[in-house]
Amino acid sequence: MLSKRRYLLVALIAILSGVPLFVLNATGADKGPPRTGWMEQFTVNEEPGPAPDVKFTNGAGEKITLADFKGRVVLVNFWATWCAPCIKEMPSLDKLQAKLGGDDFQVVAVNEDRGGAKIAGPFLKKLGTPNLAIFVDDKMKLMRALKVRGMPTSFLLNREGRVVGKLAGIAEWDTPEAVALISYYTK
Numbered sequence: 458m459l460s461k462r463r464y465l466l467v468a469l470i471a472i473l474s475g476v477p478l479f480v481l482n483a484t485g486a487d488k489g490p491p492r493t494g495w496m497e498q499f500t501v502n503e504e505p506g507p508a509p510d511v512k513f514t515n516g517a518g519e520k521i522t523l524a525d526f527k528g529r530v531v532l533v534n535f536w537a538t539w540c541a542p543c544i545k546e547m548p549s550l551d552k553l554q555a556k557l558g559g560d561d562f563q564v565v566a567v568n569e570d571r572g573g574a575k576i577a578g579p580f581l582k583k584l585g586t587p588n589l590a591i592f593v594d595d596k597m598k599l600m601r602a603l604k605v606r607g608m609p610t611s612f613l614l615n616r617e618g619r620v621v622g623k624l625a626g627i628a629e630w631d632t633p634e635a636v637a638l639i640s641y642y643t644k
Contacts, residue, residue: 490622490641498624505619508533508612509602513567516574516591523565523599524618530562530642531614532630535594537569538580542604542627543609550585552631553639558588561567561643567592569600569608589638615642 482530492499508523515521516570523533534550536543547566554564566589568577573595594600603612603620611630621642626634 493638495628496634496638501622505621511599511602513594527618534566534611540608549630551588554587
């Protein structure tokens with residue numbers, strides 16, 4: 458166990474170096490991202506691998522890849538209009554984007570409906586999710602490349618475009634524990 462004085466020194470060094478205190482254990486070492494509440498389901502990759510170089514479409518109809526988001530932490534979420542858990546999850550993704558979205562973070566909610574943006578756009582509007590941009594993978598190539606077995610499934614990419622982990626199933630993404638998990642990677 459660290460003495461009080463040594464712990465304060467470790468905490469001060471962490472603060473000055475920009476390491477969030479919630480990731481330090483008693484030895485001062487990084488113990489990984491916080492995973493509590495909904496985020497207990499988040500599986501961390503021991504060796505983050507590169508995101509697949511597969512094209513999908515943005516709301517303007519342009520072909521893009523996940524590499525276009527390098528420099529930001531990205532939460533890639535796969536959803537469909539016919540998926541009840543996905544629909545339940547979308548408002549929390551919208552709130553997360555409103556709260557953290559910007560130069561450091563982006564929610565990329567990728568729709569898997571065959572009708573593409575014609576279906577996804579009006580559906581997101583009807584759900585009242587103005588902060589989510591439209592992304593479509595109507596041929597399911599990105600979904601297959603990431604080996605998604607069911608929806609919703611979300612992947613977290615670090616600033617280098619590497620997949621650091623995933624959460625299969627529904628989650629509340631606007632909770633303090635989800636924000637803490639994402640903040641671990643954006644700091």
